[in-house]
Amino acid sequence: MKLHVLAIAVHPDDIELSAAGTLITHAKKGQQVGIVDLTQGELGTRGSAEIRLQEAQNAAQIMGVAVRENAGMADGFFRNDEEHQRKIIHYIRKYQPDIVIANALADRHPDHGRAGRLIADACFLAGLRKVETLEDGKPQAAWRPKRIFHMIQDRFAEPTIIVDISDAFEQKIESMKAYKSQFHDPTSNEPMTYIASQDFSEAIKARAMLLGKRIGVKYGEGFICENVPGVSDLDMLVYPEIA
Numbered sequence: 001m002k003l004h005v006l007a008i009a010v011h012p013d014d015i016e017l018s019a020a021g022t023l024i025t026h027a028k029k030g031q032q033v034g035i036v037d038l039t040q041g042e043l044g045t046r047g048s049a050e051i052r053l054q055e056a057q058n059a060a061q062i063m064g065v066a067v068r069e070n071a072g073m074a075d076g077f078f079r080n081d082e083e084h085q086r087k088i089i090h091y092i093r094k095y096q097p098d099i100v101i102a103n104a105l106a107d108r109h110p111d112h113g114r115a116g117r118l119i120a121d122a123c124f125l126a127g128l129r130k131v132e133t134l135e136d137g138k139p140q141a142a143w144r145p146k147r148i149f150h151m152i153q154d155r156f157a158e159p160t161i162i163v164d165i166s167d168a169f170e171q172k173i174e175s176m177k178a179y180k181s182q183f184h185d186p187t188s189n190e191p192m193t194y195i196a197s198q199d200f201s202e203a204i205k206a207r208a209m210l211l212g213k214r215i216g217v218k219y220g221e222g223f224i225c226e227n228v229p230g231v232s233d234l235d236m237l238v239y240p241e242i243a
Contacts, residue, residue: 001067004031006097008088009151010115011041011075012056013179017204018151019101020063020172021165021221027064028168034067035060036091038115039075046190047181059178062171067095076111080118088122090133093140100145105224108154116150120226123148149223156207159222161229162215169208169219176204 005026007015015023015035027033037056040049047055053070060068071087078084092100100123103116125131127144134140152159165172176183181190184201194200211220231237 001032001034001095003034003066003095003097005033005099005101006036006092006095006145007034007101008036008038008091008115008119009101009103010038010073010078010111011044012037012039012052012070013041013059013176013182014103014112014151014153015101016059016063016172016175016179018104018153019221019223020059020175021168021208021219022101022163022223023065024063024168024171024175025163025165027066033063033065034069034095034097035065036069036071036088038071038073038078038088039111040070040072041075043075044182045193046188046196051181052179055179055181059175062175062178078111078114078118080114080121084118085122085125086131086133088119089126089131090135090140092123092126092145093133093143094135096143098146100148101223102148102150104153104155104157105150105226106155106157112153120148120150147225147227147229149225152207152222152224157222157224159211160225162211162220162222164212164215164217164219165208165221166212166218172208173205176201 009015041052042049102119103112105116106113129142184198208219211222212218
């Protein structure tokens with residue numbers, strides 16, 4: 001299955017928090033969209049790996065993504081090395097995405113920044129034909145995504161681009177609510193955490209409104225692209241409907 005957009009993130013729920021609106025927007029256009037979670041989030045204070053896996057699948061259905069896989073890396077202890085790069089190269093070549101969405105390059109959670117760099121490096125290496133990987137015992141063809149967009153996660157960073165998610169925002173919130181073990185739930189007996197507070201959930205909406213205001217819409221999601229995106233002419237920015 002070739003995907004147009006492949007979102008790769010270290011923890012189940014990273015995508016929902018920072019890029020779900022964008023994935024939903026592309027899925028609604030009839031484009032193939034997928035997710036690879038690098039870990040099961042097994043070090044999280046609340047819930048368990050088994051619960052997180054089920055919640056991730058529930059969220060995937062809400063977002064309308066075509067496929068969601070888990071790479072089984074060790075939460076908190078994965079490294080940006082050949083072993084882990086090859087795992088991601090395998091998924092990139094398997095799904096041949098035009099666009100990859102990845103973790104932030106620096107963030108409050110050290111896993112986010114480490115994963116962001118790991119994913120970016122793997123995207124480059126996936127395009128080198130002398131890096132050999134197999135799928136079902138057969139050599140995979142080299143493939144390099146056209147663009148990598150890094151999410152803005154806990155720490156705010158000035159976006160390179162902002163996507164209008166106004167028509168997808170409510171669906172994004174529903175995908176977040178699929179993670180009942182992680183986010184605000186007044187009936188939960190689990191320990192309180194940074195992301196389980198009511199304030200955290202409200203901050204997600206506030207940021208979406210702030211980013212939306214920057215581009216004259218109700219809600220937005222921001223991304224950082226290390227390579228500056230180009231356009232064929234200025235009309236693509238003024239009249240995007242004709243692009």
